[in-house]
Amino acid sequence: MAQKPSIPKGTRDFSPVEMKRRNYIFSVITKVFKRYGFEQIETPAMENLSTLMGKYGDEGDRLIFKILNSGDYLKKVNDKILQEKNSNQLTKYICEKALRYDLTVPFARYVVMHQNDITFPFKRFQIQPVWRADRPQKGRYREFYQCDADIIGSDSLLNEVDLIKIFDDVLTELKIPDYTIHINNRKILSGLAEVFDIADKIIDFTVAVDKLDKVGNEGVLKELAQKGFTEKQLDEIASFLQEEPGLAQLKNRLSTSETGLKGVEELEEVMNYVTQIGLKSAKLKFDVTLARGLNYYTGAIFEVKVKDFPSICGGGRYDDLTGVFGVKGLSGVGISFGADRIYDIMLATNAFPDFTQDQTEVMFVNFGKQETAYCLPVLFALREKGINAELYPDNVKMKKQMKFANEKGVKYVVMAGENEMKDDTLTVKNMHEGSQDTISKNEFLKMFN
């Protein structure tokens, strides 16, 4: 019984045109990463579930794709747990592996496992798919590629500067229109939490503030009120939101917080460097409301936004990512490009170049055995010259062969039948112009010097 095939929700096939465009994005990113001294690694699609759990918050845990154990996976589970039908409890017993959720945590695991082979500071890049059991929407997939660059084992703020310049270089070359790099520092947010006396509720605070541009001041205050913030705290936060503080005002407000001032100082240093170097097309904007969900960030945080699209890049500094795996005191900072969302923007704005050079440039029409023997040396001579060329594999109607060439975007169609063989020539048709000429094999080959 034939069944209609399908693919899982939120996943996609990539056809030849799409692959050309995707590879173009990857190649630009790869080139720039290398230019800044990053080296590539890959890690397995699956990690031990225990490596991933608890690193992304409760919400993140829910979105991890778990892999069912092979074999009789229920055998080892004790009856009591089975009876309870508690899925969260049960997964521990029936899933020991999971698909990677991002590239940063696997990288931390990699660093710990290979610490003796790595010379620090270690700059690695990684371009691989990640999987999230999210509900798909436009620009939101369950399988998508991240392109990460991280520096681990260096506190220097010069790394932040490099990463900002990488955003600028890549997104300029990809012709992403009108994007802004938002930058903040987690220490500033911690400082504010100290000043507002809400240090224990910093996550609630940052999550709410992050939505400011979406829900406005009232929305943020409403959410905070629901989370149990006191009147006094709400009043202070309200007055803070009113003034849309720049760095100078922030310094005042944070004067009692050592951490907060450190954050401002770091941010100023990074921004001063960037101003000195200059940016090609990026706009760099300090944004106190930028929080980002991932709770392991401790210093700078970045996010690249394009109007009317979901964010295309993210990143930040984490002081102790490897700590949970037993290696303390390694600070890292990294960024991530969301290739699929970049793709969507480039498609919507016609930013892709032509990929005609990837196409077959010359196609030989197949007229039969003898004619094939006559054409083959020329075909392979072309390939030796690096020209993409092919011979139509079957001796079918010319119309069909021409149509094939036309649809594939072939530039030259070569015809060699009885007459050409007799005169030792080739008839070459330029498909773009519709013109054709009969010339010698040598003359033809010279066209490609």
Added chain:
RNA sequence: GUGGAUGUAGCUCAGCUGGUUAGAGCGCCGGAUUGUGGUUCCGGAGGUCGUCGGUUCGAGCCCGAUCUUCCACCCCA
């Protein structure tokens, strides 16, 4: 995970208050043109109406479940 919309030919969509054989444009295939594509003309194929079940004399249309895609929330690249 919560709430809402959606699904008819390969694609974009028509399809009356439920009533014979479900339509169009584009695409595809064939012919006009057995050595010439893209234009033109003529002809043709292609549909379990997402899937399963229910109501009805009768369901593409009504009801339920399920899946897909999309939107909002959550979260994020």
